[in-house]
Amino acid sequence: MSWSAELVEALGRENVITDPARLRTYECDGLTGYRVQPAMVVLPRSAGEVAAAVRVCARHGVPFVARGAGTGLSGGALPVADGIVISLQRLRRIMEVDPVNLRAVVEPGVTNLDISKAAAPYGLYYAPDPSSQQVCTIGGNVAENSGGAHCLKYGFTVNHVLAAEVVLADGTVTRLGGESPQLPGYDLLGAFIGSEGTLGIVTQVTVRLLAKPAAIRTMVADFATVAGAGDAVTGIIAAGIVPAAVEMLDNLAIQAVAASTESVYTPDTAAALVVELDGPPDDVAEQFDEVQEICRRNGSTKIMVAADAEHRALIWRGRKAAFAAVGRISPNYFVQDGVVPRGRLAEVLGRIAAMADDAGIRVANVFHAGDGNLHPLVLYSEGEGQHDRAEHLSTQIAELCVELGGSLSGEHGIGADKACSMPRMFGQDDLATMLRLRSAFDPDGLCNPGKVFPTPRLCGERPGPYRPHPLEEAGVIERL
Amino acid sequence: MSTVTTYRPSTLADLRDAMAESARAGERLAVAGAGTAVEWGGAPEHDAVLDTTAMSGLISYNPTDMTVAVQAGMPLRSLQETLAGNAQWVALDPALAAAGATVGGLVATADAGPVRHTFGASRDSVIGVTVVLADATVARSGGHVIKNVAGYDLAKLFHGSLGTLGVLAEVVLRLHPRPSATATLAVPCHAAAAFDLGGRLIHGSLEPVAVEWCGRVLLARFDGTAGGVEDRGRRAMALAGDGAEWLPGDDERAAAHWAAVADLVRGAEGDTVVRLGTAPDRTPSLAALVAREAAAHDVDAAMTSSPFAGAHTVRLRGGTASQHAAVVTALRAAAPAATVCRWTPGLRDQLPAWGEPPPAVAVLRAVKRAFDPNDRLGKGRFAPWF
Ligand SMILES: Cc1cc2nc3c(=O)[nH]c(=O)nc-3n(C[C@H](O)[C@H](O)[C@H](O)COP(=O)(O)OP(=O)(O)OC[C@H]3O[C@@H](n4cnc5c(N)ncnc54)[C@H](O)[C@@H]3O)c2cc1C
Numbered sequence: 001m002s003w004s005a006e007l008v009e010a011l012g013r014e015n016v017i018t019d020p021a022r023l024r025t026y027e028c029d030g031l032t033g034y035r036v037q038p039a040m041v042v043l044p045r046s047a048g049e050v051a052a053a054v055r056v057c058a059r060h061g062v063p064f065v066a067r068g069a070g071t072g073l074s075g076g077a078l079p080v081a082d083g084i085v086i087s088l089q090r091l092r093r094i095m096e097v098d099p100v101n102l103r104a105v106v107e108p109g110v111t112n113l114d115i116s117k118a119a120a121p122y123g124l125y126y127a128p129d130p131s132s133q134q135v136c137t138i139g140g141n142v143a144e145n146s147g148g149a150h151c152l153k154y155g156f157t158v159n160h161v162l163a164a165e166v167v168l169a170d171g172t173v174t175r176l177g178g179e180s181p182q183l184p185g186y187d188l189l190g191a192f193i194g195s196e197g198t199l200g201i202v203t204q205v206t207v208r209l210l211a212k213p214a215a216i217r218t219m220v221a222d223f224a225t226v227a228g229a230g231d232a233v234t235g236i237i238a239a240g241i242v243p244a245a246v247e248m249l250d251n252l253a254i255q256a257v258a259a260s261t262e263s264v265y266t267p268d269t270a271a272a273l274v275v276e277l278d279g280p281p282d283d284v285a286e287q288f289d290e291v292q293e294i295c296r297r298n299g300s301t302k303i304m305v306a307a308d309a310e311h312r313a314l315i316w317r318g319r320k321a322a323f324a325a326v327g328r329i330s331p332n333y334f335v336q337d338g339v340v341p342r343g344r345l346a347e348v349l350g351r352i353a354a355m356a357d358d359a360g361i362r363v364a365n366v367f368h369a370g371d372g373n374l375h376p377l378v379l380y381s382e383g384e385g386q387h388d389r390a391e392h393l394s395t396q397i398a399e400l401c402v403e404l405g406g407s408l409s410g411e412h413g414i415g416a417d418k419a420c421s422m423p424r425m426f427g428q429d430d431l432a433t434m435l436r437l438r439s440a441f442d443p444d445g446l447c448n449p450g451k452v453f454p455t456p457r458l459c460g461e462r463p464g465p466y467r468p469h470p471l472e473e474a475g476v477i478e479r480l
Numbered sequence: 481m482s483t484v485t486t487y488r489p490s491t492l493a494d495l496r497d498a499m500a501e502s503a504r505a506g507e508r509l510a511v512a513g514a515g516t517a518v519e520w521g522g523a524p525e526h527d528a529v530l531d532t533t534a535m536s537g538l539i540s541y542n543p544t545d546m547t548v549a550v551q552a553g554m555p556l557r558s559l560q561e562t563l564a565g566n567a568q569w570v571a572l573d574p575a576l577a578a579a580g581a582t583v584g585g586l587v588a589t590a591d592a593g594p595v596r597h598t599f600g601a602s603r604d605s606v607i608g609v610t611v612v613l614a615d616a617t618v619a620r621s622g623g624h625v626i627k628n629v630a631g632y633d634l635a636k637l638f639h640g641s642l643g644t645l646g647v648l649a650e651v652v653l654r655l656h657p658r659p660s661a662t663a664t665l666a667v668p669c670h671a672a673a674a675f676d677l678g679g680r681l682i683h684g685s686l687e688p689v690a691v692e693w694c695g696r697v698l699l700a701r702f703d704g705t706a707g708g709v710e711d712r713g714r715r716a717m718a719l720a721g722d723g724a725e726w727l728p729g730d731d732e733r734a735a736a737h738w739a740a741v742a743d744l745v746r747g748a749e750g751d752t753v754v755r756l757g758t759a760p761d762r763t764p765s766l767a768a769l770v771a772r773e774a775a776a777h778d779v780d781a782a783m784t785s786s787p788f789a790g791a792h793t794v795r796l797r798g799g800t801a802s803q804h805a806a807v808v809t810a811l812r813a814a815a816p817a818a819t820v821c822r823w824t825p826g827l828r829d830q831l832p833a834w835g836e837p838p839p840a841v842a843v844l845r846a847v848k849r850a851f852d853p854n855d856r857l858g859k860g861r862f863a864p865w866f
Contacts, residue, residue, distance in 0.1 A: 101759050341545040
């Protein structure tokens, strides 16, 4: 029997897609400039069916790519031609919310936000909050080690997952992690999280839940210069304050927000910081005053404190809508995800501005300033033939981050997008050692091949321009 | 008895050369830091020892970024002293730090102390590593920034590796600010009441940084601003009721309580010390089991737990090796994820080094083969699993 016939037999015809028109939905993720049509998409309904599909692939040497909501921004869920896509969208049961043990057990297709919603009646929530949280899946979060605005204080997916059931590349099912993080042996769970779907498919996840903080205070501080805002961030960190979030928007980003939604930001300020503190009320109150003082000391021209929850939501809506808003002031843009040491924020922003001037290209900045994770948006017009210059600038920015002692990616992953830049950050021996781990999990290289690690085939090709994710265009999700 | 070679490199290049030399000689190698955890699990067969304690330098420290890079042989205690000058710390308080445990050793043993409740184990503070593999390959992963998803995170793989995958040479850590105030709530109570009260402190959003149950006392530490800690103290005392004490940070009794936790975890010559992991709500039943088994086998048992991490340590004292073996066997049945960290003399002859293997043991084996195909490093440490 051919492998495709075997898959149909294992999963049922109604759970298999081969019609080219329907396959098109799966040909890219949020990095829409890269597109590949898979030979088939399968939609298993249980972990057992995932394992059955993988076993067929293993027997026939067919590459497979797991897919959650397809919101990834690095081409991680990009299909392999002649391979299959395994969609986890039908595995979306919340198996258990356990307030006593402060955890939840969920299937991989459950969205990030639905976990917090299920935990809310107990006063609990799931901390990592990517701004795609309404649609992105916990399986995708595990694969990407996703972060969010609040991971400055609370950490990333890897700090909040206790255990995972995983289908390995040979189709066997195993469990990584356990009831408690105190476990003997290599931390396979930790290594798996953030492996971008290359080490196996997650079919169940146990996450930690936190009690909601008693108090939340939010402010927007304006600055006359971007450097001033950067220095304020450094000042806050240096004062020993760990805010829940510190986000920065520069003027171009603020203008974009103002053009698209009801904006609470000052239209003509050079930069704004959104600072949020959460925790016990008295601690928060004391440090909130201190943060305002630090902002003023660093030249803040105006501080607006959120009066109530509604006002806070408005501040966040503007912040989170910034990416989509930028799409309205520029026909095309590239988004970068580089990270720099926090003390070099003002420096890197200055250098990006100078590079943008030299290239005659606009760059908007909206990003997680507290942990040094930039999201420069390189604005250009495909129609005006700016693509190559913009792409070059975009790559230069990512590489500048590495040069300044940072990283190519803070949360979006390497995927197919930045695999070719990996040699900028890691030496040959580093990459070869990482591949030893891959070979231990997946000796035949069938699990999401062509991602993370540079290959000659991949690095010879040039991607198309960034196009907004369809869900983003529809206003369902926002970009951070 | 054959003489055992000792390598004691002081630089990364020395370490790489020592590994190359040892690989050429085909030696079985035991990796050692300060030697505070040499007994964990199986006893490795070895022809040579690689001692990391001469690699104890500070590589770079940038207080503004709140990151630090050290050679892996640096004792955590000395690092914390350096960082204290800037009111910063690595958010790790393992008991073995006081005994001189090295940063690399703490990663290799996946160690953690009571603040695991909030900050996790060493894996959660490490943001970059440089390792030297059995074939002298030098590899790096992660970096110097706190947020970074580029490439696989080898630090996680080495977390808990007990010297069997390679040698940690350099470690980069993220730092946290030292709180301006701290205080401890101490409430004498049995395990079930401790679990219940701990749960109420957490659900009441009082944000204890550590919750520990040790010596029949619930300990909850609160870190924050002076006013914030004082306010939470009032509310925590109200929840805790009679018998509770609120001990400010500089109170000697608070220090004594926490010292007792560390003391129990370290154990002493002749003790058996076992670490276990369970679901949080199994803490009371585990405590009951420990008491029952200890009584049945006539040994003195003490237990300390971070209940909400589900991390427990049981110390057995007095009695014979076979009495200890009977208790350890019962503990392993209750929690297969058990590590014997200290073996009373003679106990090794009575028990396998590890209990039931974890479900992913086949992957553990495959990783070991991929990193150390000739099984040179820490041979037998994970026997009988691999
Ligand atoms: C508007 C917008 C805003 C965003 N904001 C953020 C943000 O704030 N922070 C952030 O970190 N990211 C952000 N992202 C990126 C993206 O949402 C995350 O990477 C998310 O985790 C992807 O989840 P997904 O379900 O869409 O996964 P997909 O895109 O479907 O897949 C992502 C990767 O995960 C793998 N994968 C998916 N499911 C599984 C599984 N069950 N087992 C194994 N591998 C699997 C895929 O193979 C692929 O490699 C944003 C994206 C968009 C479009």
